[in-house]
Amino acid sequence: MKRRIGILTSGGDCPGLNACIRGVARASYSQFDTEIIGIQDGYAGLIAGDYKEMKQSDFSGILTLGGTILGTRRTPFRNMRVIGEDNVDKVKAMKANYKKMKLDCLVCLGGNGTHKTANLLSEEGLNVIGLPKTIDNDIWGTDVTFGFHTAVDIATEVIDRIHTTAASHGRCMVIEIMGNKAGWLTLYSGIAGGADIILLPEIPYDIDVVADAVQRRAEAGKAFSIIAVAEGAMTVEEAKMKKKERAAYRAEMGFNGIANRIANELEAKVGVEARAVVPGHVQRGGSPSAYDRMLSTVFGVHAAQLIANEEYGMAVGMDGRKVIHTPLSEVAGKTKFVPEDAQAVKAARAMGISLGD
């Protein structure tokens, strides 16, 4: 049995992409006659026909490497069927290049957008497998995505380090954690880092409730407070607005990121000294944690198994401690938000952490 496998990484990068590529490659080489084509920069490379034949040695020494050896781009799903100024029919081009590469299947490592395009290509008749990466942990069909736990470790270390300087100065420190739609990373690192207040996109906050929590800590003799806020957090009023309306409202107020806004508002309301900290892309950089190396590897191995069985149109994921696969059509277009009754949300509340609501 011989298989020609195309691999691409698409969307924002995260630690574990290379470990996962290596997992697919090594498990394939060891099970069947394998040829791997590395597609450069995600779907952009598939559209442009930018790819190269990989050698087995290309997959050595990459387990611990952050980023992606294949490069990545954001190629928004919403534009996939839109013919732009370049006059390129992207779907047609991707199908033509798949054929030109003589692929038996295409393995797409990515987040929500990547899975939507993977599903589109599957519906167009290509043999596609999706692998779930993102620090946001918001992909449907899997309890956990690779990259998430490494980012939790990094964000937790940021909060730990902020703790000591916050305590020394008696300041209120507002740390902006990545996650525009889903607050998993903020919730987990907030709890792990001992944040006093955690604000998530899924639970709109009231700034007066946040101010009260800071005030109560001050009255209890705690001069400092740590707030972990997801970059996509919003107030109760903003949550009622349409996306465009909210953007206009924020532009009007000179919005400069959620952490800055909250720090300024707390200084005005409580009279504390506040600082905003934005670790940004540090949360996506560097080597994957041991957990993510393991997760990426088992996901990659599972993808190789699906290829061996010719089971395509699937998204790999984790259910409890079991690696599973779900039809791409069931995964695409859904976001796994933090549910209100998530165990971690309940635990945070039970610990006296304010969620701002």
Ligand code: F6P
């Ligand atoms: O999807 C991962 C993520 O890091 C989000 O948490 C964040 O909102 C976004 O990507 C940032 O995107 P970019 O890297 O394109 O600035």
